[in-house]
Amino acid sequence: MRAILPPAMLGILGGGQLGRMFTVAAKRMGYRVTVLDPDPEAPAAAFADLHLCTAWDDAAALRQLGQTCAAITTEFENVSAQAMTDLARLTRVSPSGECVAIAQNRIAEKSWINMAGLPTTAYLPAERSADLEVDLAPYLPGILKTARLGYDGKGQRRVKTAEEARAAFAELGGQPCILEKMLELKLELSAIVARTSSAQLEVFPVAENRHENGILDVSIVPARIDAALAARVRDMARKLADTLDYVGVLTVEFFLLADDSLVVNEIAPRPHNSGHHTLDACVTDQFQQQVRTMCGLLPGKVELLTPAVMVNVLGDIWPAGGEPHWDVLMEAPNVHLHLYGKREARPGRKMGHFNVLAASVEDALEQAEALRDTLKA
Numbered sequence: 198m199r200a201i202l203p204p205a206m207l208g209i210l211g212g213g214q215l216g217r218m219f220t221v222a223a224k225r226m227g228y229r230v231t232v233l234d235p236d237p238e239a240p241a242a243a244f245a246d247l248h249l250c251t252a253w254d255d256a257a258a259l260r261q262l263g264q265t266c267a268a269i270t271t272e273f274e275n276v277s278a279q280a281m282t283d284l285a286r287l288t289r290v291s292p293s294g295e296c297v298a299i300a301q302n303r304i305a306e307k308s309w310i311n312m313a314g315l316p317t318t319a320y321l322p323a324e325r326s327a328d329l330e331v332d333l334a335p336y337l338p339g340i341l342k343t344a345r346l347g348y349d350g351k352g353q354r355r356v357k358t359a360e361e362a363r364a365a366f367a368e369l370g371g372q373p374c375i376l377e378k379m380l381e382l383k384l385e386l387s388a389i390v391a392r393t394s395s396a397q398l399e400v401f402p403v404a405e406n407r408h409e410n411g412i413l414d415v416s417i418v419p420a421r422i423d424a425a426l427a428a429r430v431r432d433m434a435r436k437l438a439d440t441l442d443y444v445g446v447l448t449v450e451f452f453l454l455a456d457d458s459l460v461v462n463e464i465a466p467r468p469h470n471s472g473h474h475t476l477d478a479c480v481t482d483q484f485q486q487q488v489r490t491m492c493g494l495l496p497g498k499v500e501l502l503t504p505a506v507m508v509n510v511l512g513d514i515w516p517a518g519g520e521p522h523w524d525v526l527m528e529a530p531n532v533h534l535h536l537y538g539k540r541e542a543r544p545g546r547k548m549g550h551f552n553v554l555a556a557s558v559e560d561a562l563e564q565a566e567a568l569r570d571t572l573k574a
């Protein structure tokens with residue numbers, strides 16, 4: 198497929214932090230960028246050439262995007278998959294609306310992962326309350342998750358008994374859900390794939406992820422697992438991308454269980470929070486991969502140049518009317534701070550992250566945790 202080269206106009210649906218980092222990557226390479234996002238203060242708007250500040254389903258804005266952009270991508274899982282499919286009639290779109298639709302619905306996602314021959318936790322689709330009137334023992338203790346629109350642990354309830362599961366279904370508004378068997382996790386891992394339409398593919402080194410309150414807290418790269426296990430993770434991620442004939446950047450989240458078996462947790466049809474270390478630590482970063490794959494260019498090499506630990510900076514640490522102690526980060530010569538330009542700091546809101554680069558992952562982790570605690574204090 199013909200390569201799209203600078204200064205072509207690229208389009209992105211969604212202007213959050215992922216859209217902002219995509220826009221920076223594209224602009225640095227000499228592309229121009231149009232962002233569609235209804236938020237007048239969308240983080241990506243500060244860097245974009247054009248901000249279409251309209252509703253997600255604004256037909257005129259979508260048409261403009263399709264007619265003026267050489268290629269379009271998304272940063273936002275919950276963008277209408279239909280809009281992606283419609284746009285594909287006007288211009289090059291990646292990932293496909295079909296892939297986005299699978300990733301948007303936990304039921305379709307899990308059944309699709311299983312069809313690709315990869316394991317997930319045991320799950321029960323619960324489209325309506327009657328679906329929970331069966332023997333739930335195989336899925337308990339479990340987590341009831343809304344099938345759609347969940348992120349950062351939102352739309353999830355942990356349940357121990359069938360009664361709790363049925364009550365949680367009502368609590369979540371009676372919308373389609375999935376009941377997942379709760380697994381005992383040894384580690385959480387992720388692998389990010391960049392793949393072109395001619396199946397050229399690179400998989401980033403595996404990240405080890407720690408969550409707090411359902412939100413990613415720290416990513417440690419390389420993950421502290423042996424080489425054979427890391428190779429299994431990357432092979433599984435590659436298999437998913439190949440089976441989907443995926444074009445673009447695909448993230449695969451894994452659970453590592455006590456017996457060292459792996460199950461796929463979920464996929465994201467875009468760059469991922471657990472790949473933010475790539476901005477400073479890899480030959481090519483995940484947003485450059487998004488640009489390259491949408492433009493029909495070979496994915497860049499993904500070697501890790503240095504061990505790295507990424508720490509998320511949430512709105513929780515903002516003092517009333519002030520700013521956190523950025524000086525402790527800015528004065529550390531092996532630390533890179535990335536802020537997303539969000540004006541309002543709210544608890545749980547992702548405001549930025551920092552990457553600590555060090556000779557060993559242990560050194561990076563120790564320094565990262567010390568810096569995080571100082572910032573919080």
Ligand code: ADP
Binds near residue numbers: 340
């Ligand atoms: P989100 O879309 O919010 O990231 P996830 O399905 O990834 O939703 O769930 C968020 C976190 O909750 C996971 O990273 C993991 O820590 C925990 N979790 C989710 N599902 C399970 C499960 N079946 N067993 C154990 N922990 C789980």
Ligand code: MG
Binds near residue numbers: 450463
């Ligand atoms: Mg997740």
